[in-house]
Amino acid sequence: MPVLAYAWRNLGRNRKRTLITLLSLAFATAVLIVSFALLDGLIGDIENNITSISAGEVQIHAPGYLDERSLHRTLVDPAGILRIVEPTAAKAAPRSYGDGLLARDVRSSGCRFWGVDPAAERKTFSLPERILSGDFLSDQPERGIVLGEKLAHSLRAGVGDELDAIVQAADGSLGNEVFILRGILQTSGAEIDLSAAIIHERDFADLFVSGGAVHEIAVNSGGRISADRLRNRIRASAPGADVKTWREILPLFAGTVQNARKAVWVFSICFFLVAGLGIMNTMLMATYERTREFGIMKALGTAPRRIVGMILSESALLCLCATIAGAALGAAASLYLADAGLDLGGFPINMKMTTFIHSAVWRASLGWKNILLPVLCIWAVCIPAALYPALTASRLDPVRTLHGLY
């Protein structure tokens, strides 16, 4: 097509300028692609951690339990719910919760006791493997206890130490027992770090006089079944219980994700502005140099429309080459980061402060959307940016330009 041929040739008239503009656009595109990929990678990582460490994809409670976490609001038929999950690809872990006090020597700290079935926890979640020192609970109740990292630290407790548990039991009495610290957990989210005191479910029943009551069943399929489908399936078979996906239980997370995406978009807008201004500048220079040409063309009868078209097609071609190059570069970088990732171990910011846990290596996650979106946005900015010089050029008065009076 002659239009393309003209555009190509005109771009070639000042190679340096064309190249610089092309590189800056390509770079902008690439940076945006990598940013989106890293963000998606981070979000995916956090989501995975939430579901696989201890929260699960779906949680089942007695109606109203989550409002106050009352010791007395227990599931009516936990065994029945476990039977529903059993034949599916998902695994389930039953838990009892009760708040109380842990004391060692003169130090004490409020905590949340988890009564768990260690075997079920091991099958369903990765928490039992996240051990900093010591071990997780054994399958038999031996008055062992596993603490979150910060809780253990505030009590200055080490593996093997004796800890006193003092609680308000379900029958109103003052429950108190001695436990032995079996293990300390790695950082696994703020709530666990600060307050988790995990004991065998039978020890929990003794301490809290709870008769084996269960407050929560957490279900994890490792991604094999979508959380929504899992929830619907369980809900259908257990109408009396409150069945929710982890997203419904942690609306804070959805909000955080939204904010993170918004932040990246704001950052992207800066890049768009730069790209747009770059193109505009380039085209302005190009048209300025060729004013006499446009004058002659107009004198010869070229419609202004065609001049606009010419300039736009030049910028379009530039954009096209730049975004192809940028997309290739961005995709390559993202794929590398998806594999090798950014090592966060050396960061001074203590990632243990975060509510949501993410891995020590930040991996990107590349998707078609991540590539197309920045490319389309760059286009959407650059074409209008070239419009201004194009229109200016098309409105030149042939007489004045030929006399050198631009």
Place this chain on the structure above:
Amino acid sequence: MQTDMNHNGPLMRIVGTVVGLGLLCAAAASAEPEKRSEHNPREILERVDKMMHGDSSSGVLVMTVQATHWTRTLEVEFSTKSADRFLVRILSPKKEKGTATLRSGSDIWNYLPKTNRVIKVPSVSLASSWMGSHFTYDDMLKDRRLADDFLSAVTNEEVTESGLLVEITGTPKPDAPVVWGSIQVVINTDLDLPRWIRYYDEAGELVRTLEFSDIGPLGGRRLPRRQRMTPADKPHEFTEVIYRELLYHPDLDDALFSLRALQR
């Protein structure tokens, strides 16, 4: 080892009277009816006080707690000396055996045998329940000086077959350490024994009722052997205390009311 512990009350709102109130009530003065004055409320309250802040005594009682989420029965042995010292120890059930509470002066401690810990009950927790009952630590702490702490007036009289019931309404004196807005004490003046006490909050709402019943021989005197505390907002709940044994001692050893003795 002492630890400050924050007693969070059980899930239901707790109202309760003093075990000590019950104890003191049991430590009655002589049963001889005194010369009846013209229903001077202060005198009547003084007689009740005298009966309640009695001599040193010890004994065993059975406490039954009926709450929304549980029912529990405790067997408790107690010792009390004057108005400001007592020691209670749980005898049964086995799970709670050995748990004890000591009051000495204005301090209260709990002892938990399984962890061998003595825990001081901080003033911020005084309104919380004792072992899940409708009695609070505050009840155990305050000296029950009805005559001194309240401005009283006779508000009703009723002749019944068990005797003349006189109702006295008391409002706390400005500087008295009383948590109630007002109280109503109904006393059988023929027997000189309280029949019930109603506790109202600052807004005049009834908060709880303590009822005395089953008058019979106890420790050589005739006393109400059964007390029931019922919260007004949950009438299906109550804590009932029944005295099984009571013995008066001329003077219990002060050492009995020490932290060392608590940790026995």
